[in-house]
Amino acid sequence: MAGYKVDDESEEWHELLKRSALAVLYSRANRMKKTITIIGKMIAGLVIALVLFLLIVFVVNIVCNKMEQGKIESYGQSVTVDGKNMNIFIQGEGEETVVLLPGYGTVAPGLDFQPLVDELSPFYKVVVVEPFGYGLSDSTDKERSTENIVSEVHEALQQLQIEQYIVMGHSISGLYGLDYVNTYPNEVSAFVGLDSSVPSISEKKIGSSIIRTIKFLKQSGLARLQVKLGDDPYADLSYDKKTKEQLRMLKHKNMYNSTQLNEAEMMYENFKAAESLSFPKNLPVIFFIQADHPVTDRWVPEHHKQIKDSVYGQVVTFDGDHYLYRTKAKEIVEGLRKFMKEVR
Structure with missing residues (x-):
């Protein structure tokens, strides 16, 4: 149991x-x-x-x-190029003319170049070209090939009856300027590079997925937020308060617009197309560049290579960033005037 x-x-x-x-x-x-x-x-x-x-x-x-x-205020004057309006800012009445061309993405060249324009204008007639998609100029659907950009700048100068001039280009305009001086050799008396691009140091190809992402940032408003949260590049510079505010508004207007995005897409091809070009032997060429490039140690040597066959060629280095004309304007103008006196 x-x-x-x-x-x-x-x-x-x-x-x-x-x-x-x-x-x-x-x-x-x-x-x-x-x-x-x-x-x-x-x-x-x-x-x-x-x-x-x-x-x-x-x-x-x-x-x-x-x-x-x-709130965006007009400056400069408008000329008709290819049926669209291109804005040109002119200051100074010197006998010799300097044509200023901007680097990629410069929101308002007519305002951004002001420190350099103020230093140049007592001695030169200074013509700041705002290509399509920049500053107060119209946008365009026309492909941003070097050929088209150079042709449009030349047409603008023709409209203003500017026949002889020094071409001064910042950054990517070193590439466009190289093509320009070869296309219109009888009009250009010298080329001045402001930390200008060289064909041998090419930009990377930008894929369509990156462009779509950038377009989303622009259309969604996130690009504005990005600018708001980022550092102000003009905060510690000599621009007055009104100019800084205009630059800020024009940045929101022009940043990542369709014309500039197409230019970014075309950049790799434009660099490749320029590899076969060199400056005319007898054209005076002077480069004002940063001494220590943050990305490549080839920056100074490659600029020297560009003028190795030039009768009148010079490289001047500064301790500064890519936008040398904002902080070294006086030194640039002094260097240019001295160089031009020597070559004459």
Whole structure:
């Protein structure tokens, strides 16, 4: 009888254990279900918050764009090129003319070049060209090949009856300027590079996926937010408060516009096309460049190579960043005037 009793108790004990195990599993499943529900609600909340954030950024960008349109002030004069308006800023009445061409993405060359223009204008007539997509100039759907850009700049100068001049180009305009002096050799009296690009140090090819991402940043308003959260490149410079505000608004207007994005897409091909070009032997060429490039140690040597066959060639280095004309304007003009006196 005792044996049977132990068996009965054993069966009951196992049944109790099974029920306890099931209860524990049920409890765990319940807790997991609640955890998943909470996580799901958190994710949904984050998605809703993100959508609301993007919506706010989008609306703020539209409102700010509308407000800024009425606050942007005109400067310079407009000329018709290829049926569109190109803005040209002119200062100074010197007998000799300097044509200033901007680097890639310069939001408003007529304002951005002001420190250099102020130093040049007592001695030269200074003509700042704002290519399509820059400053107050119209945008264009025409391909941003070097050939088209050079042709448009030349047409603008022809409209203004400017026939003889020094070409001074910053950054990517070193590439366009190289083509320009070979296309119109009888009009250009010298070339001046301001930390100018060289064909042998090519930009990387920009893929369509990157362009789509940049377009999204522009259209969504995130590009405006990016600028707002980033450092102000003009904060510690000599521009007056009004000019800084105009530059800020024009940056929002022109940054990542379709014309400049097409120029970025074409950049690799434009560099490749320039590899076969060199400066005319008898053309005076002077480069004002940064001594220590942050990316490549080939910067100074490659500029020297560009003028190795030039009768009148010189490289001047400065301790400074890519935008030397903002901080070294006086030294650049002094160097240019001395160079031009020597070559004459």
